[in-house]
Amino acid sequence: KQEVTQIPAALSVPEGENLVLNCSFTDSAIYNLQWFRQDPGKGLTSLLLIQSSQREQTSGRLNASLDKSSGRSTLYIAASQPGDSATYLCAVKASGSGSRLTFGEGTQLTVNP
Amino acid sequence: SAVISQKPSRDICQRGTSLTIQCQVDSQVTMMFWYRQQPGQSLTLIATANQGSEATYESGFVIDKFPISRPNLTFSTLTVSNMSPEDSSIYLCSVEDPRRALEAFFGQGTRLTVV
Numbered sequence: 001k002q003e004v005t006q007i008p009a010a011l012s013v014p015e016g017e018n019l020v021l022n023c024s025f026t027d028s029a030i031y032n033l034q035w036f037r038q039d040p041g042k043g044l045t046s047l048l049l050i051q052s053s054q055r056e057q058t059s060g061r062l063n064a065s066l067d068k069s070s071g072r073s074t075l076y077i078a079a080s081q082p083g084d085s086a087t088y089l090c091a092v093k094a095s096g097s098g099s100r101l102t103f104g105e106g107t108q109l110t111v112n113p
Numbered sequence: 114s115a116v117i118s119q120k121p122s123r124d125i126c127q128r129g130t131s132l133t134i135q136c137q138v139d140s141q142v143t144m145m146f147w148y149r150q151q152p153g154q155s156l157t158l159i160a161t162a163n164q165g166s167e168a169t170y171e172s173g174f175v176i177d178k179f180p181i182s183r184p185n186l187t188f189s190t191l192t193v194s195n196m197s198p199e200d201s202s203i204y205l206c207s208v209e210d211p212r213r214a215l216e217a218f219f220g221q222g223t224r225l226t227v228v
Contacts (some may be wrong), residue, residue, distance in 0.1 A: 034217060043119070043205055043222040044156075051214050089155065093215065101146075101207075101217055103155040 006090055006104035011079055014112050021075040023090030023106045028068050031099065034063050035075050036089040038106070044089065046077070076111075080111045086100045115140055115152035115210045119220030126196055126227050133192045134223045136206035146207040147179070150222075156205065162189045196227045 003026045013019055023033070036044040048057045048064040050073070056065040063076040077084060087108045091101045094112045116139040127134050136145060144163055148156040159179055160168045168181040182190045193200055204223045209215040 023164060032216075038217075041123075041203065041222070041224050042153040044207075046114070046216055046218060049214060049216045091156075091217070093217075100155075100158050100161075105155045 002030075002092060004090060004092055004102050004104040006012040006088075006107050008107060009105065010108040010110075012110040012112065015080060015082060016098060017080050017111075018076070018078050019080055019109075020075070021088050021090075023075070023104055023107070025071045025073075025102075027094070027102040028071050030068065030097050031095045032095045033064075033066055033073050033090065034101070035062075035073075036091065038087045038089060040087075047088075065105045068095050077109075080109075082111045082113050084111050085109055114213060115142070115208050115218045117206060117208060117218055117220040119206055119223060121223055122221055123224040124226070126225065128197050128227055130196055131194045132194055132225060133190050134197065134204055134206070136189045136191075136220055138187045138208050139147070140210075142208045143186070143212075145183065145189040146209075146217075147181065147189075147191045148205045148207060150183065150203040150205065152202070159191070159204075169201065196225075198227045201225055201227045 005024045007112045035047045035051045050057050061078040062095045065093040066073045087106045089106045118137045145161040150156050159174045160185040161171045162168045162181045164183045180192045206220045
């Protein structure tokens with residue numbers, strides 16, 4: 001059974017800092033890995049998707065990496081801003097048609113002005 | 114990317130009543146997924162809804178409590194039946210976009226409080 005763990009559970013940083021969020025998963029037979037952002041009481045916004053054959057994806061100030069063999073992914077946020085404050089969720093999709101997404105517990109990020 | 118409209122965005126309901134949540138997608142999709150997010154926790158899959166067949170429920174979720182309809186390829190509903198305060202959660206629908214390597218997209222969520 002796939003298990004996804006995110007570290008740290010919470011993070012508070014001053015504005016402008018670069019930061020790294022970590023995600024680990026137990027079963028390396030994945031189809032893709034996705035990072036999401038969730039604002040309080042809201043739905044999920046897709047940030048980056050990395051397919052199993054890829055090593056990293058970039059979008060603006062965000063960079064996500066994937067090391068399937070070690071079961072790890074990182075989300076790097078450059079030059080953090082107060083508007084980045086949210087919960088960041090990592091989810092892995094198993095191989096196979098119709099397979100589910102398994103979510104981590106999330107990292108709650110606060111960027112202080 | 115797929116655009117999903119989910120409603121209501123929030124509701125406060127009396128225990129013992131039922132609430133139906135609607136999810137509309139701007140493109141045709143084979144599967145729609147319903148998740149629950151209890152306070153302070155991550156997402157748990159309730160069921161997968163296929164058009165033209167019965168929904169597939171995950172362990173711990175039953176059709177009598179969470180009936181699902183999927184009348185066409187762009188629409189689905191989830192009903193939370195005979196509600197109790199333990200059903201207070203955010204409920205989310207999701208689809209996967211086959212044009213984007215099965216990237217998952219979510220609706221805005223329905224924040225349900227049962228009193």
